[in-house]
Amino acid sequence: MVAHASLPQSSNVPGGIAIVPLENVIGSGKPQAWLGKQPVLVTSDHNQWFAVVGLALDTAPGAHELRADIGGETQLRQFTVHPKKYPEQHIKLKDKGKVELSATNLARFKREFKAITGYKHHWQAAPQTDLAFILPAKGRLSSRFGLRRFFNDKPRAPHAGLDLAVARGTPVEASAAGTVLAADDYFFNGKTVFIDHGNGLITMYCHLDKFKVKAGQAVRKGQVIALSGMTGRATGPHLHWSVILNGAMVDPELFVQ
Numbered sequence: 001m002v003a004h005a006s007l008p009q010s011s012n013v014p015g016g017i018a019i020v021p022l023e024n025v026i027g028s029g030k031p032q033a034w035l036g037k038q039p040v041l042v043t044s045d046h047n048q049w050f051a052v053v054g055l056a057l058d059t060a061p062g063a064h065e066l067r068a069d070i071g072g073e074t075q076l077r078q079f080t081v082h083p084k085k086y087p088e089q090h091i092k093l094k095d096k097g098k099v100e101l102s103a104t105n106l107a108r109f110k111r112e113f114k115a116i117t118g119y120k121h122h123w124q125a126a127p128q129t130d131l132a133f134i135l136p137a138k139g140r141l142s143s144r145f146g147l148r149r150f151f152n153d154k155p156r157a158p159h160a161g162l163d164l165a166v167a168r169g170t171p172v173e174a175s176a177a178g179t180v181l182a183a184d185d186y187f188f189n190g191k192t193v194f195i196d197h198g199n200g201l202i203t204m205y206c207h208l209d210k211f212k213v214k215a216g217q218a219v220r221k222g223q224v225i226a227l228s229g230m231t232g233r234a235t236g237p238h239l240h241w242s243v244i245l246n247g248a249m250v251d252p253e254l255f256v257q
């Protein structure tokens with residue numbers, strides 16, 4: 001694998017990132033690219049434009065197509081997604097209230113799901129996007145991205161982020177510069193901060209104890225945005241950190257150098 005300073009690691013699997021070459025930078029304006037209807041991040045590296053494509057965990061392995069506008073001309077670029085089998089995790093939960101939702105909690109969850117889905121698909125064009133992230137907290141990596149989880153033997157959404165085991169009150173830092181998209185309290189994710197890094201790259205920090213930022217605020221890389229905790233559905237204090245690219249939850253470790 002070729003190491004690039006400004007590109008994340010490529011990994012053409014569900015939950016990974018495809019880096020698709022578009023055009024030489026010399027003599028061409030910045031291309032635009034789309035995966036279906038969702039705009040895709042385009043950046044340059046070593047005089048070459050690349051589309052950096054987030055691949056959702058439910059992406060079907062096989063051939064995929066990216067649509068690009070290069071110098072006013074529509075072009076198609078093919079890329080291949082390889083299968084990946086993530087490990088399974090079985091969890092027993094005693095608090096059934098967090099497994100089988102009451103009507104009130106289900107209504108709340110549906111409202112929040114809609115809002116969260118909107119943040120994940122947020123698109124704000126930016127001249128530059130910093131793709132080299134720092135880990136948002138210093139702590140043991142206690143759960144990796146992609147784990148296929150079962151709560152009381154019922155299949156649940158796979159683990160779409162990574163967990164850092166940190167004590168309550170640990171400072172949580174912005175992985176890169178950006179703008180706070182939202183700082184809200186959710187049923188499952190607890191107190192959560194979303195940061196928009198531009199061009200469809202969003203980070204999400206969950207189960208926080210205290211917010212240190214507000215929606216709309218600009219943040220620097222490494223700025224303390226919150227204190228960690230265990231709000232929402234958390235069996236112990238930890239920071240859940242997710243990275244979203246063109247609406248897809250991808251493996252955050254691909255961005256950490």
Ligand SMILES: [Zn+2]
Pocket residue numbers: 143159161162163239240241
């Ligand atoms: Zn987690």
